[in-house]
Amino acid sequence: MAYQEVAIADLRPGDYVVQVLQQNRDVAVKHAGWVRTAQAIELLRQKGVKAVLIDPDKALPGTTEESQQAQPETPSATEPAVKVPFSDEWPKAQRALQQTQLVQRQVLDAARQQHHIDLTLVYEVSAGLADSISRNQDVLLCLNRIAEQSDTLLQHCISCAVYMAAFARHLNLPDHKTQSLITASLLHDVGKAINQAKLQEEDHLAIAASLHALQKTVKLSGEVSLWISQHCSHLDGTGSPKISERQIDKGSRMLAIVNNYEKLTSPLQGKLGPLAASRQLLERTPAQLDAELLQMFIKCIGIYPPGSVVKLSSGKLALVLENNPKKPLLPKVKVFYHSVHQHHVPPKILDLSRQQDEQIDSCIDLKKYGLDVRNYI
Known part of the structure; x- marks a missing residue:
């Protein structure tokens, strides 16, 4: 059964909430969970929730007044998450x-x-x-960077969505706002799918x-429509549409950063490495891009994002696995080739922040060595 939009006044104990659709307060609310009690629904209403998306197939049968006294499993405020191990x-x-x-693929088709x-x-994949x-x-971030798709538009939209998910979380935005930003990232270029000629045009067209x-x-x-419509605007009034800095929403500024970074660094495009791309984008501040947000984005994904291949000072090649927020030049890497x-060479994981012998010399394109990065995960 398809998801259904339900006004908060019509939400009932036992309903499974997939997403908050309308909310008039900037409160972090999780996207999914059962509401088991009338008190839980009242709490959502007090948080400013106006409408939600429910999954009728997950409704709890036989929800009674007695069962409603059980511990509620409801959409609630976001709590800091414990970082799950990489392999898990x-x-x-x-x-x-x-x-x-x-x-x-279904969206673009x-x-x-x-x-x-x-x-x-x-909404579900967001x-x-x-x-x-x-x-x-x-x-x-690592999985997305090493992914290879023949459809450049498909990969661009997905990469933008992954970067946006990390960016929004780094800014500690509410869950409903994060999900909307990811959705905008997935949808911002759907118009290019209509005509192959549009793939070669400038984004604003x-x-x-x-x-x-x-x-x-x-x-x-x-x-979402607003962010898509403004993501090619510039803070100095150039770009498209030509609007003033104060009119450009924060979400639009974030989408502009994510969109431009992905285009510069996409492995499919064979353009710049992450460090060179970051420097080029910084040169476009504050005239075109928001300088403060860009600095936060670079800090979020790292100078050497997971999935990047780097050459170490010894000449060994390594895959970046994890960022080091405190020491961004010294991530955790996996060495595999000289x-x-x-x-x-025998695969070995190195935490560059914990040793003195190796440092990153540069980012490299592994294809120049005739190697496939997916073989070294």
């Missing part, structure tokens, strides 16, 4: 990314055929990406087509 999160992140790829886009699926990032963002493709879509929040002697 890997299979979960893989599933989240695979599901996102499947849904994004629907746009090409000018069909209705099912946002309930988009929540999945947010959950994985909350457990251990390094895993999903596809905004109208993207908004047109989405206008028939129900449950699309106004803020570029000078041109042979593999």
